[in-house]
Amino acid sequence: MLSPTTMKAVRESGAVPQASWLMEIEGVCKSFPGVKALDDVSFQLKRGTVHALMGENGAGKSTLMKIIAGIYTPDSGSFKLRGQEIKLVSPLDALENGIAMIHQELNLMAPMTVAENIWIRREPINRFGFVDHGKMHDMTAALFRDLNIDLDPDTTVGSLSIANRQMVEIAKAVSYESDVLIMDEPTSALTDKEVTHLFAIIKTLRAKGKGIVYITHKMNELFEIADEVSVFRDGHYIGTKDAAAVTREDIIRMMVGREITQMFPKDDVPIGEVVLSVKDLSLQGVFSNVSFDLHKGEILGVAGLVGSGRSNVAETLFGVTPATSGTIHIAGREVVMTSPQVALAHGLGFLTEDRKETGCFLMLDVQQNMQVAVLSGEYIRGGFVRQGALTKVCEAMRDALRVKTPNMQERVENLSGGNQQKVLIGRWLLTKPRILILDEPTRGIDVGAKSEIHRMVSQLAGDGVGIIMISSEMPEILGMSDRILVMHEGRATGILNRDEADQVKIMELASH
């Protein structure tokens, strides 16, 4: 096996062995505590192709990608780059071996200029040892011309749109003369026009013989840009197909591998009166004129791409970012939702999208995490917390939700994602909500815990709670919802009934 530095030297000498595959991965396994993220996975990338990776969340795409980019090291298996066995130890190591990742979370330095971002650590130096800004500008301009990117090298990255920042990242990757480019859902925050531009650039890169690993959730992109597609499911490699020879249905079957409706049970329960009525709700510059009714015992699914305003509507309903216009009626009475305190007082609960950032108090124990929303009213006497009573109800909740924790004093950060989510659901159930907003309730948790949470949500609906469930996972939306509200670019583009909804209709409304 060649060490990365030897590999780099070989590459620089120009004596790169011609291999049939640009990259070959075989039998790779990767485990994390409690989860086998990749199990015996194989993947091959040809020069001059765009290779799409598809699969549901948690299928292992991200893990595989991070292994390719040198962020994770595999537990076992072989990894060949241009025919040579290689072991990457860091993202920089990957970069220097010609593998660049266009990060979803955009790894750029916002206050610095475009040119500075691209050439960081490789700035052209003049003979006095100073950075040659003129040359750096020209190098950037040349790079941009090559890729058909129209950006001023001297503007600060912070003033660019997301799409343009992505262009900078791509240019940066190309400037390393990378052969393998990994793009993780690059279009998730782009407008149609920007997507067209991005695809043009991808095609340019492909024509230059680069191999592009393209992770996406969007079917139509697959047919538009990909040459090959590999599908993953639950950490397993399912298969690779020629993108021109597969149908949408083939891919879905490979991705899901089971009947959608069986996986996500929603019991039929009587749908009651309207508990929440939203009219023309708007938040200036974010979303506008969203209207819908939510009934007792109903699960209203909210679908749409990331950035469509789904989560913003939820935040506005909960008073985090009060609406700029429109009305909210709860049980027939108008409520001016100015803060989460008001929302709580009206029986709303809100499970936020980002468990770790806005949900859990990771450093606090299970007990503290569960009781935090009910530290008022009946559990307070004379300014003191009635800890005894609270402990009792929290323990009962833990048992009811089957939270796996050694005891109530365990720090929440030591729990698995699924159990953290259950703790948070428990937090809201203790408030005895009439309306519960769930934003991505099963993101990033394993399949078992997922179905338990689905059963829980279904049971809540049965108990008469009105539920708004935002989700990026199509099967979850389709399986769980009584009705589906679809959003696109800050507007509600349609509401579908359970029996008329399917993936295609939702995708059409979500991408308009």
Place this chain on the structure above:
Amino acid sequence: MSVENTPATAAPAKARVRRLPPEFNILVVLIGMALMFEALGWIFEGQSFLFNILRLRIMILQVSVIGIIAIGVTQVIITSGIDLSSGSIVGATAMVAASLAQSSDYTHAIYPHLTNLPAIVPMIAGIIVGGLGGMINGGLIAWTGIPPFIATLGTYVSIRGFAKWYTRGNPVSFLTPQFDYIGSGIVPVFIFLICAAIFHVVLGYTRYGKFTYAIGANRQAARVSGINIKRHLLLVYTIAGLLSGLAGIVTAARAQSGQSGMGVGYELQAIAAAVIGGTSLTGGAGRIWGTVFGTLILGVVTSGFTFLNINDYLQEMVLGGIIVGAVIVDQFRQARRAKV
């Protein structure tokens, strides 16, 4: 495609747009404040504030030491760090430098055999002490991962302790005229401005500078781009220590003695100078010129208040308000930038 060899046709795609640098705003504030005191001077004191060479000299002299420290502190803050230990480093270096700068006329010198040394000896010793202090800060922050605030809070206490322990609290006096020269006349102002010019170039036009901004702007991105963050942080804090050491030497030379209490509170004034000068506490942004103007604003305010016979304690209260005001302005600026 080779990007190293730019084709000959590669003329700049667009004429580079020149915008006013943010430092311009700070200069306007500086001039505005000076003019305000000028006007108040004629109203209340019946004399000019600005057209008085002696006052201007004292004003700049007073803040030169703060300015030298602030140049280092600015770099630390750009990496999104903080340095609370600089005032203590001033005290420690002042003591060590003074102890090696004593004249043989004095019979109770700290090192009786090391008197009448050329001034370069105490200078080098002082700079080494400052550099060591900075290295301890940088080492702690880079390799243990503790927050800069805590690391430098610890050294703030310990290094001050060292300064007191060094002579068991006794002041060191009777220094050689050669050493005293460093603090005489407007030499401190020269030292301040030379340091400012050097680090303006270093921050703007060298890799050292680019790395400093990169680490503060987005540490993850800097790491992924292959910057050795630990080594660079060590370097930045060491440079900040060196500059504090230099400030300590100047302080001792100006006072013609070393006292363990020298430099108390300087760290906060230096941070204030940097922040008033537009260095963002979130890191990634800030320039030396801004800090120079920030330092001068501190000078104008202090000397303007003295000129107007405003109570010292009241001055401190207002100064605190100015620091907070500068940060509020910075936040508004950032919020506006984020919206665009």
